[in-house]
Structure formats: structure tokens, C-alpha cells
Amino acid sequence: MVVRHFCGTIGALSLGLGIAAPLSASAQPPVCPKPPSTATESGEHSEHSSEHSSEHSNVLLAVRDWMIFPEIAVSEILQNMGETFIAQAEVAPWPAIHERSRRMRVPILMYHDILAEKEVFFDVTPEELEAHFQAIRELGVTPISLDRVVEHLQTGRPLPPKPVVLTFDDGYVGHYEYVYPLLQEYNFPAVFSVFPGKVNGDVVGRSTLTWEQLHEMKDDPLITIAAHSVTHPPDLRELPDSQLQREILESKHVLERELDISIRYFTYPEGKYDARVSAWVMAAGYDAALTMNDEEDRYSGESLSLMAIDRIGQSSIDIALEEAWGGEQRQRRRRIGSRGFDFNASIDKQEVEIDGIPLVLISGGKPITIHADSRYQVPEILEGTEAIAAVDGGFFNMEFLDSNHMIGPVFSQSTGEFIPGDGQNQKLRTRPLVLIGETSVKFIPFDPDKHNTLDGIQAEMPDVTDAFVGAAMLVKDDRPQPTESFGTLFDFDATRHRAFWGIDRDGKPVIGVSAAPVDSVWLGEILAEAGLRDAVMLDSGASTSLAYRGESLVGYVPRPVPHVVALLPPEADAASRCVVATTDGEPITVDW
Structure with missing residues (x-):
């Protein structure tokens, strides 16, 4: 379970921001250090003020700081906290990554469609996927759940000697027909990132999982379901706040309603995000988010924060499995x-x-x-x-x-x-x-x-x-x-x-x-x-x-x-x- 230590909490974000519904207490974002005051501000605002109006002012100021001043988001927060403090804490302040975890090499492998005949270069056939699973077993690599790696990233606690996380994006039918049976056969956990607009038929493209198939999969302890936005826009950074809010919040809401489970993780479509996008992901109540980098493969411990956990494309599986190291307790x-x-x-x-x-x-x-x-x-x-x-x-x-x-x-x-x-x-x-x-x-x-x-x-x-x-x-x-x-x-x-x-x-x-x-x-x-x-x-x-x-x-x-x-x-x-x-x-x- 992710432990959230930060400098405070604020209430619902619906105040004056056009958000359709207030967030639950579990979805409250952190009140983090503010940037220098603007010319229109004066005085200090105490989050412990007894005045109701002052509390509302703090809420609005905090949200404004996150939305208007994205430079104070994840990267600056981590810098302000200090690497030494994070390294010595038993649990790093959320969403920071513990310094001990940065010394380990835990790959999170990213797959997309699994189908009999490839259509693009990053497609994988069922035979290739099984060969990957066989290599994982033969090399003594241990697939672990996303829950476990997130806990590791926050605490720095060692993992099995050679850990790996398996992720499958976009909710293709091959995930149910090919991947799920292989996961059961090998007893490997995995993450499936789903965008409900595709499952509902609102987004037309390749094959899709059905709600019935997702219901069967979500009941298996090997399976973690993550939100992948509603419609999978190519770049969340280009969306206005109202649309960005919908893609991030509604995807969580729909998946939780349809599957009757808690959705703790978000996967950025095409890995694209910035401080504003990650702030909305935090505000929505996600514990962590997955990204990717087209230019460079990075281990999870090299990530900026829990709001931007790096992954490695499956084409780099050979070197990832060879180098995987979880800081085993020698x-x-x-x-x-x-x-x-x-x-x-x-x-x-x-x-x-x-x-x-x-x-x-x-x-x-x-x-x-x-x-x-x-x-x-x-x-x-x-x-x-x-x-x-x-x-x-x-x-x-x-x-x-x-x-x-x-x-x-x-x-x-x-x-x-x-x-x-x-x-x-x-x-x-x-x-x-x-x-x-x-x-x-x-x-x-x-x-x-x-x-x-x-x-x-x-x-x-x-x-x-x-x-x-x-x-x-x-x-x-x-x-x-x-x-x-x-x-x-x-x-x-x-x-x-x-x-x-x-x-x-x-x-x-x-x-x-x-x-x-x-x-x-x-x-x-x-x-x-x-x-x-x-x-x-x-x-x-x-x-x-x-x-x-x-x-x-x-x-x-x-x-x-x-x-x-x-x-x-x-x-x-x-x-x-x-x-x-x-x-x-x-x-x-x-x-x-």
C-alpha cells in the first residue's frame, strides 16, 4: 500500500474550477511548496485557519499553484525535499522515489498487441510471447506485481534477485485470448492498461477486450487493471483542462464502476505528460502512473517520481532480463x-x-x-x-x-x-x-x-x-x-x-x-x-x-x-x- 507523506491536504477541487464532482478524501492532492508570490497576493495563508473562507482561499491558491505554476510540480517538489532526506527516510514522501531504489535495476516491460500476424513492428506473436516467458523462467527472473514495485520504489526495500514487471497496453482481445492463459500457466502477474472508450465501442480501432472478459481477469490475483485515459488521445499535454480532467478522472470512475475494483494506477497514452498532466493524475487519487520514453530505456528506479514510472519496450527484453537486479538481501x-x-x-x-x-x-x-x-x-x-x-x-x-x-x-x-x-x-x-x-x-x-x-x-x-x-x-x-x-x-x-x-x-x-x-x-x-x-x-x-x-x-x-x-x-x-x-x-x- 502506498503511504502518502506530504505537507498537507486540501479539499474537493470542484470549487470554481468546473470539475463535475468533488474528489473523495483519498483523492486529495498535496499542498506543496508555493512559488514566489505574485503581485496580486499578499500575506501568509495558514492551512490551520479557523475561518471557513480562509480554508477555501487556501484550497483555491493551492490548486491554482498546481495548475498555473506547473514548475512547482513533481520535479521541484522532489528537489525541495532533498535527496539525502529521501535516502534516509524509511518511506520516501509521496510521490518521491526512495534513493535506495535508484541503485537497483527493476525493468518494467511494455507490450502492446499480441496477435497471430504482426501489423506493426512492436506487435508480438503468441509464440514470441511464450518464448519471452520461457526466457524469464530459465534466467531465474521473477515477475512481480505493480503493487510490489511501487512499494519498493517508495521504501527502497529489496526485491527478489532478478525482478521484472510485465505490462500490456490498450486492451486488445489478444490480451485475453493469448496473454491471460500464458500468465496463468506460468503464474506470472501482469498489468493491463485499459481505456474504457474502446471497450464501450466509442473508439473504433483494432480488437478490444469486452467488459465480460475484463470481469473475469480482474478477479484473478495475478491481474492488475490500470486506467489508460478514456479515449487514448495522442498527447494529453495538448488538451485543455476540462478535457484533460475528463480523460484522467472519468477513466478511473468508469473502470471502478464497471469492474467494482479500486483503480490505483494510470498509464499515460504514448507516455506523454508534463507537470500539469501529472498534477491532475495526483489530484484524481492515483497512487502511481506509468510512462515510456521513445528515446531511452530506463529502469523504474531511474524514474522522476511515482507519477512517471519509466518502462522499457519489449524489444529490449534480452538486456533488461540480463541486467535486472532487485537489491537482494545478501x-x-x-x-x-x-x-x-x-x-x-x-x-x-x-x-x-x-x-x-x-x-x-x-x-x-x-x-x-x-x-x-x-x-x-x-x-x-x-x-x-x-x-x-x-x-x-x-x-x-x-x-x-x-x-x-x-x-x-x-x-x-x-x-x-x-x-x-x-x-x-x-x-x-x-x-x-x-x-x-x-x-x-x-x-x-x-x-x-x-x-x-x-x-x-x-x-x-x-x-x-x-x-x-x-x-x-x-x-x-x-x-x-x-x-x-x-x-x-x-x-x-x-x-x-x-x-x-x-x-x-x-x-x-x-x-x-x-x-x-x-x-x-x-x-x-x-x-x-x-x-x-x-x-x-x-x-x-x-x-x-x-x-x-x-x-x-x-x-x-x-x-x-x-x-x-x-x-x-x-x-x-x-x-x-x-x-x-x-x-x-x-x-x-x-x-x-
């Missing part, structure tokens, strides 16, 4: 695993791509930090140590090019020295304090009043060997972190190369970088899907750097850094002495 399956830690696994490097973002991940071994005496490239910091891999670590003061001064407290077994933070500590409050011990890791909110001494961090972890303050939690307890968790962190929502480290669901340490620019919120979702149960963002942007066995794994020369998170091989003997850093050219060794 993450949820991975959550079953150890909640402890494993510092004895071998160190492995892998390159993966999730949602179009390539990642380089190195996992295994024992995590440590190295606080160098100056700034170096990460491979240089690893020279002379037993560390197999490292990623750039915490933030540092860039006032002096050769300074190793960190922002926030730092404790590294490479030096054995705890260095407290300075006056910038208060700005780091609640940022993740990373504590690494002999057999475990903790990520806790940094409290400058408690954690700026060695005693303070030892109170949190008695066997702590390394500590520093990270940028932000990307994943916490298997959950990607929402926008609000990043607070005032600079550029967290910008697309940049990012560095991170954390613990996967098997308890192994993981370090890595994004090989393409990505914002922090999206990166958290990707890392959760990649199997990390906790992940911290490190210094990123120009500092983003990752090294493995002495080689840099980034395709650019990053900014030199003084601090890294490194992975030691598990075979390092606990009693051995290991060189892990240099200061003033002299090696420092520590006992394990």
Missing part, C-alpha cells in the same frame, strides 16, 4: 556468523564492485597502527616492517608538511607512547574512538573529557595497544549509518575517494578504499552489503591510500600521511620482536 544472509574476533586468518586481497562502486578490500591478520615520525607514502611507512598491508589512518594537522601531529589523541604500539589531543578535541566529540587490543577491537564514541589520557582509554580496554579517533562510523552492528549520524563532518555527503577499516562478520579485520568517488552514506550501505559488521571511515579524499606487499593500490599519488592502520601476518610469533616503524632513522621494535 547482507542479511551474511549476518549469521561470529560476533567475536579472528586475528589468525591469512591476509587476502580482493577487488569487488557493488552498486557500481569498485572496492579494494584486504582482510585477515592482526590489526595494528603505525605512527611514523613524519609524513610518508603508505608503502614507505611499511618498509622494514612485517606488515603486509596498510591504509592511511587518522586525521592529522596539515600546518607543517613534515609534521606527524595528529588531530585527537593517538596511541600506537609502534612508538609505545600515548599522545593526548589538543584544543581540537571538543570538535571530535562522539566521533568513533578506535581501540585495538591483543584479541579484540572496540569502536566507541569519543569523549574528550574521559579519553584524552592513557588511563582513560585503558579504562575502556585494559589491554589496549593502539588508539586513535576516526572520521565517522560507516557501519555499526551490521547497519549502515544514516545521514544524521555524520553530524557536521566536512564533505561527508560529497563524492570522494574514501578509506576505511573495520571488522567483517567473521571477526576478521578489513582495510580498504573505494576505487571510485562515493559519498559516506552510500559507502556504508555498500560495506554492509560487502559483509562488514563494523566499519570506520578514515582520512579520505587526497589522503586515500592503500598498500599491499610494498605496492600502492591506488591509481594516483596520494597526500603523504603520518599514520596508518596495518595488518600483520598471523604467523608472526607472539614472542618475536618485530620492526614496525622508524623514528629518526632508527628502527623501533616491540615485543608481541
